[in-house]
């Protein structure tokens with residue numbers, strides 16, 4: 135494994151400090167009553183808790199997914215299941231991409247690595263976040279950056295498009311805030327080939343991936359195979 139590179143902090147933003155500027159909260163809140171009803175009726179996805187470790191993954195891994203942002207507090211890190219073929223990959227990517235990396239799409243976004251600790255977002259320029267590994271999360275196998283909770287987040291006018299959970303718990307019951315969050319999201323979230331191609335949405339090099347990794351990510355056999363392959367018979371990856 136690579137040695138930890140210099141970590142440059144380019145800004146620490148406290149949760150409460152950017153409320154109004156955060157596009158997730160400054161979007162108009164439509165259909166508040168409807169959202170009130172949806173929040174009430176919402177059933178949080180159940181994460182299976184079976185102890186069986188899918189073969190051939192023998193090695194236990196101590197990684198625990200930490201719920202650090204409001205999206206995951208409601209939806210969990212594994213909210214996708216509609217699309218049988220790609221959902222496990224959307225779920226797996228949610229361990230190293232903020233939900234908003236795919237669900238918040240605007241022109242002029244920057245993408246940075248973030249870490250959320252104690253309700254504070256720290257944007258990081260460099261670190262040893264890259265390289266994927268298979269990790270165990272609540273009994274399921276997922277992909278994640280090694281030894282790191284860091285995730286890629288979109289940054290809009292200098293503001294990370296993310297709402298930490300800590301300090302913002304009241305938003306979970308605030309239908310107006312929830313309406314505005316969802317209104318801010320795109321109807322066309324990013325799909326595999328939006329990123330896994332040359333000059334895709336993310337500047338892989340700028341995010342610190344090595345040139346070899348950039349090549350692998352831009353010309354990814356798994357992605358290309360999946361896109362071509364019609365049905366994938368994958369026994370429970372992340373459901």
Ligand code: HEC
Pocket residue numbers: 158172173176204205206207208209233234237305306307312315316319
């Ligand atoms: C208070 C709980 C709550 C929070 C916080 C929350 N959501 Fe949701 N989300 C919901 C509910 C409820 C629905 C509607 C589900 C339904 O209609 O069945 C929903 C729906 C969605 C949908 C699907 C819309 C569709 O067309 O089906 C997406 C995508 C989504 N949320 C993403 C996010 C993201 C990203 C965040 C964080 C910015 C987030 N949500 C925060 C409760 C929440």
Ligand code: HEC
Pocket residue numbers: 205206209210211212213214215216217221223224227228231232233234235236237323324325
């Ligand atoms: C790698 C990109 C990506 C990431 C990361 C991602 N999503 Fe999605 N998500 C999508 C796409 C694409 C769809 C639409 C899938 C379709 O309809 O084919 C989707 C659909 C959804 C839906 C609709 C339900 C379903 O089964 O499709 C919800 C809810 C949702 N996302 C929530 C989230 C939340 C919450 C997070 C963070 C934990 C997240 N997403 C992270 C790409 C992503």
Ligand code: HEC
Pocket residue numbers: 220221223224227230231235236263264265266278279286324325326327328329330335336350351354356357360
């Ligand atoms: C928003 C951009 C984005 C989208 C959309 C996206 N990915 Fe990725 N993907 C990444 C990044 C960034 C990594 C590298 C993660 C790391 O190394 O920490 C990655 C890694 C991977 C890897 C591991 C590659 C390797 O060389 O180890 C696979 C496989 C993969 N993605 C498949 C998919 C599939 C399949 C989809 C669609 C369902 C998808 N990705 C959608 C950004 C994206």
